[in-house]
Amino acid sequence: MKTHSGLKRAGFILVLVIVIGLGVLGWYGTRPGPLAFAASKTATLGGYGGHPTGVPEDFSEKDIVARGRYLASAADCEACHTADKARPFAGGLAFKTPFGTLYSPNITADKETGIGAWSDADFLRAVHEGIARDGERLYPAFPYAAYTYLTDDDALAIKAYLFSLQPVKYQPPESDLRFPYNQRWLMAIWSGLFNPNQRFRPVVDRSAEWNRGAYLSEALAHCGDCHTPRNGLQALDNRNKFAGAFAEGWRAYNITGDATSGVGAWSEADLAQYLSTGHATARGTASGPMAQAVDLSLQRLTPSDIRAIVTYLRSVPAVAAADLPAPRSEPAPGDPKQGVAAAVDPRGKQVFEGACASCHAWTGVSALDVRATLTGSRAVNDPSAINVAKMVLRGSDRRSADGTPAMPKFATYDDREIAAVANYVTARFGAKVSELTPEDVRRLRETE
Numbered sequence: 001m002k003t004h005s006g007l008k009r010a011g012f013i014l015v016l017v018i019v020i021g022l023g024v025l026g027w028y029g030t031r032p033g034p035l036a037f038a039a040s041k042t043a044t045l046g047g048y049g050g051h052p053t054g055v056p057e058d059f060s061e062k063d064i065v066a067r068g069r070y071l072a073s074a075a076d077c078e079a080c081h082t083a084d085k086a087r088p089f090a091g092g093l094a095f096k097t098p099f100g101t102l103y104s105p106n107i108t109a110d111k112e113t114g115i116g117a118w119s120d121a122d123f124l125r126a127v128h129e130g131i132a133r134d135g136e137r138l139y140p141a142f143p144y145a146a147y148t149y150l151t152d153d154d155a156l157a158i159k160a161y162l163f164s165l166q167p168v169k170y171q172p173p174e175s176d177l178r179f180p181y182n183q184r185w186l187m188a189i190w191s192g193l194f195n196p197n198q199r200f201r202p203v204v205d206r207s208a209e210w211n212r213g214a215y216l217s218e219a220l221a222h223c224g225d226c227h228t229p230r231n232g233l234q235a236l237d238n239r240n241k242f243a244g245a246f247a248e249g250w251r252a253y254n255i256t257g258d259a260t261s262g263v264g265a266w267s268e269a270d271l272a273q274y275l276s277t278g279h280a281t282a283r284g285t286a287s288g289p290m291a292q293a294v295d296l297s298l299q300r301l302t303p304s305d306i307r308a309i310v311t312y313l314r315s316v317p318a319v320a321a322a323d324l325p326a327p328r329s330e331p332a333p334g335d336p337k338q339g340v341a342a343a344v345d346p347r348g349k350q351v352f353e354g355a356c357a358s359c360h361a362w363t364g365v366s367a368l369d370v371r372a373t374l375t376g377s378r379a380v381n382d383p384s385a386i387n388v389a390k391m392v393l394r395g396s397d398r399r400s401a402d403g404t405p406a407m408p409k410f411a412t413y414d415d416r417e418i419a420a421v422a423n424y425v426t427a428r429f430g431a432k433v434s435e436l437t438p439e440d441v442r443r444l445r446e447t448e
Contacts, residue, residue: 031231032238033196034146034218035203037317042201045151050208052215053151053200058302068161071154074220074305075147076297077162079289080104083172089162090114092172095141095248096447100177102141110167123159124152130191137187139175140194140234149200149219194235206315209304213312216305221297226252226289243319249447250288251386253378254321255313261324263313271310276301278398279370282329284377287391291398325431327381331363332428340427348424351417355410356425364429371398371406374429385422385434389444392418411448415441 035042045053055067072078081104083092091106109116115123115133122133130144131137138144147155180186191197200219202211217223226247228236244254244261257264263271270280278286278294286294298306332338336349336357352360359372364380366372374380379387395409410418415438422441427433 031194031235034224034236034238034241035214036238037241038203038206038315040203040205043204044201045199048202048204048211050202050211052202052208052211053154056212056302056304056308058304064157064160065164067154068157068159068164070300071220072158072161073297073300074216075150075158076221076293077107077158079292079296080142081107087168087170089165090168090170090172092170094173097141097177099181100175102139102175102177103172104141106168106170106172107162108165108168108170109163110169113169113171114167115162116167118159120156120159124155127155127158129197130187130195137184137191139184139187140190143222143225145191145195145235146219146222146225148195148197149215151199190233190235193233207311209308209311210315212305213308213310216301216309217312221293221309223255227255240319242313242316244321244324247289249386249444250290250390251379251382251384252290253382254319254324256316256319257314258318258320260326261321262318264318265326268307268310268314271313272306275309276303276306281370282373282376283327284379285371285373287379287387287396288394291396295398323384324378324382327376327378328429328431329376331365331375334363336362340424344423344427344433345416345420347417348420348422348427351413351421352424352428355413356421359407369406374425377429380425381430381432383426383430383432383434385426385436386444388422388425388434389418389436389441390447392421393441393445393448411445415439415445 055070059067059070061067061070078088080093081091082088083094083104084090089106089108091104093104095102095104106114108114111117118126118133125131126133126138127144127150128148130140130142175182200215203214206214224236224238224242227242227245228238229240229243229245231237242255245252254262256262259265266274266280266283270283274280274283274286275294275298277299278291285291301309336353340349359368360366360374364374366374379391382388391407392413393409393411396407398406413421418441419436419438422436423434
């Protein structure tokens with residue numbers, strides 16, 4: 001009898017675990033889509049009447065390769081598929097994740113190591129469903145859950161552009177993920193839950209500009225992949241759409257309309273300037289993956305497309321990030337002995353004086369380059385100081401007018417020195433002093 005009772009109890013527990021598991025999957029699987037906040041009726045492209053897809057009217061070139069080049073830039077393909085600038089789109093870029101390292105594939109037209117043997121149907125299946133020509137499931141580091149909204153015509157224009165380039169024979173390294181993340185078949189379950197596998201549908205009561213901005217932001221530029229937090233199964237949590245997340249070790253900030261922690265206090269001109277140049281006066285300068293997105297993607301968009309993205313961003317509901325104070329915009333005192341919390345490690349001031357002050361100035365307002373101004377920058381006003389430390393470690397890939405790096409890297413400083421200077425910068429120029437530790441910096445080095 002005891003054995004029978006024990007079996008019944010074990011069976012009950014097993015059923016309970018299964019029910020809870022299915023409930024969790026159901027909760028995740030029924031998450032809102034990227035446009036759910038608009039809460040309006042959608043239509044097919046043919047039934048809408050506008051032209052939110054394709055290339056904009058102020059893009060003058062109309063042949064398929066030129067259209068594909070523009071759309072590939074809008075989709076930021078080059079950034080992820082280029083490890084060596086001498087062989088663009090040949091892949092090999094390493095993505096360090098908590099589950100191991102992924103390497104991007106070669107998407108040049110080489111028939112052996114790239115996608116030169118792929119048909120149109122093969123390409124569409126990969127872009128829309130995350131399945132390669134040989135049936136291998138792709139990891140969502142390739143944002144097919146966003147690209148699934150691309151029209152067939154736009155996806156095939158991108159293919160035509162890629163096939164117009166010089167093929168590169170290069171086999172990237174094999175991805176190295178620990179078990180069970182190295183089991184690609186599991187991506188079939190992930191896709192079933194999180195990839196809608198449907199094309200873009202305009203929202204009927206929104207303007208053509210808004211719908212164009214939605215198509216650019218959600219399908220092509222996949223802004224949410226960096227700026228939207230993820231749930232436990234690594235899918236976008238659109239309940240906190242654009243509220244901020246982490247990408248490649250960097251903090252991707254809140255870009256909702258929250259006035260304190262987001263971009264609600266930014267003017268439309270601020271947003272347009274930042275997107276198209278990577279800098280906005282008194283708002284800061286793009287760094288890390290965002291700077292790369294500007295250089296390889298956003299700055300290549302036409303003015304009308306930049307305006308469309310701004311229009312769309314303005315409509316996203318505000319979400320507050322409790323740990324981000326309103327940025328301090330006034331310059332620091334000119335006297336370096338003033339305006340710094342006493343608890344800050346004095347090494348920070350020493351490093352700043354020796355390596356930073358000549359460009360950034362003691363006031364934080366650079367007389368050499370507006371991009372070097374620290375006041376008003378979200379990174380400097382982030383009490384985590386993650387992006388400040390990452391800039392010290394990596395420097396900037398962007399170039400000054402004379403071809404030199406806009407900011408060199410200072411990775412030769414030890415972890416304690418980098419933590420100290422990051423804390424000094426937030427204390428002197430930001431709204432709240434950070435408490436970065438040498439151990440924090442060591443972990444940030446591992447993401448480089």
